[in-house]
Amino acid sequence: MNNSLEPQPVVAARGVRVAFGAVTALDGVDLDIRAGEALGLVGHNGAGKSTIVNVINGGLTPHQGTISYGGVDAAGGGVAAARAGGVRCVFQELSLCPNLTIVENTRLMHQGLTGFGWRKRALTLIRAKLDEVFPANRIDCTGTVGELSIAERQMVEIAINFIEVTEAPRLVILDEPTSSLDASLAEQLMAHVRRFVAAGGSVLLISHILGEILSTSTRIVVMKDGKVVVTKPVADFTAKSLVEAMGSVIKEKTHAATRTGANAAPLVVDLPVAPGSAFGFAARKGEIVGLAGLGGHGQTDMLLSLYRARSSNWRPQRPEEIAFVAGDRSLNGTFPLWSILRNLSIGDLGALSRLFAIDRDREDALGADWKAKTAIRTPDMHNPILSLSGGNQQKVLFARALSTPAAIVLMDDPMRGVDIGTKQDVYAILRSEAEAGRTFVWYSTEMDEICLCDRVYVFRDGVIVAELKGEEISEEHVLAASFSGEAA
Ligand SMILES: Nc1ncnc2c1ncn2[C@@H]1O[C@H](COP(=O)(O)OP(=O)(O)OP(=O)(O)O)[C@@H](O)[C@H]1O
Secondary structure, three states, X not given: OOOOOOOOOOEEEEEEEEEEOOEEEEEEEEEXXXXXXXXXXXXXXXXXXXHHHHHHOOOOOOOEEEEEEOOEEOXXXXXXHHHHOOEEEEOOOOOOOOOOEHHHHXXXXXXXXXXXXXXXXXXXXXXXXXXXXOOOOOOOOOOEHHHOOHHHHHHHHHHHHHOOOOOOOOEEEEEOOOOXXXXXXXXXXXXXXXXXXXXXXXXXXXXXXXXXXXXHOOEEEEEEOOEEEXXXXXXXXXXXXXXXXXOOOOOOOOOHHHOOOHHXXXXXXXXXXXXXXXXXXXXXXXXXXXXXXXXXOOHHHHHHHHHHHOOOOEXXXXXXXXXXXXXXXXXXXXXXXXXXXXXXXXXXXXXXXXXXXXXXXXXXXXHHHHHHHOOOOOOOOOOEHHHOOHHHHHHHHHXXXXXXXXXXXXXXXXXXOOOHHHHHHHHHHHHHHHHOOOEEEXXXXXXXXXXXXXXXXXXXXXXXXXXXXXXXXXXXXXXHHHHHOOXX
């Protein structure tokens, strides 16, 4: 670890205030980021983390307060001043152009890649950085971004921001950088962050996965309702005290193995063994079935084919009996021009209609109910969906599926970006809904969530290689099956 800290912070925010209409997103934030540190930034959904990132990145000019880079006041210099101060940012909503190649996206981010042979240089740089950060990745850098999975897009965007063309990055901001990465890719990234700060760089790491914050940060800042409430070295925190500082408490886990009678429930999905698979796929009424394994090994494909199939293997024959929570919210989840309420109520318009028209009172009541249940932070459910923070948008997608009468809910890693307090509330809702007879098929990249399932199928290379039940469901067994194809 580099202890020779610079006298001037790489970035200093003083008294920063930002308001969006009636919502005060930042309410007098002070923040220093020094060379050689990985500063962890945590807080509930809507606490103001992405807003302070946008201010530091120069994309948003604060209504009050100042930002300086290396002791030099940015004075409204925007993105150019941030860039000159060595600031790079990997956004929560990925910002690559899907119709351009990875090489061309690298060029867009690095204006220094000009002149004869820039493509070759860009290709060499991005390939080398991808291999450095994510060893053994199989990304073709000559292909377009649109052909990549969401995890691969996240990997490319991260690698692009660590590249050095004319100048080395001084601060790399990572806003929920592992939201689409599985555990092993996330660990590769965290190892890279540790190496980068040990060599004198700085990182601002935002995550709702407290394990990676605690294992990677040198110092942690906790935000709540637009304010910094605690700043302390990582050694002064435990997972419990960190959650408490965010205004939540860790609830006791109830493992699925304690449930009885699950094996006797009727089958609602029963698919034969696919070629190459060791197991068929089945789900019973009231069961929470997890899909695990390394990301991109067929879990999302399984969910999509389940959703599309509705064949004779399915008991529910009507499409409204199956709900789907999309994993890529900006691509497949939100209707960006609609209000929060309309994004929620579209899930089950039939239940809200009277005399062939939507009953607005019923729609409002539905919105109020789910706003309270999942703590959607907004002053008004009629506001545009894009006025919500990322985690709050995700809650709306979740509420859309759960507010329908669907007997089966398919979930493609639906908790990404959701804060720990809300996650725990949603887990409790899932459990009680399952007990009331709903079936969930849940792909998750978070091991804690996989461990909440009744039964888990582990995927590898597009096929099911293991089935784990009750007490067999553990990180050790899932990892063993993910890598070797056999449960330990
Ligand atoms: N463009 C906008 N218009 C209106 N309100 C906004 C806008 N952007 C952010 N907000 C509001 O500002 C507050 C802070 O949002 P921000 O995105 O910074 O939260 P966050 O801590 O990053 O949350 P998350 O963990 O969900 O990503 C929220 O109440 C959000 O609804």
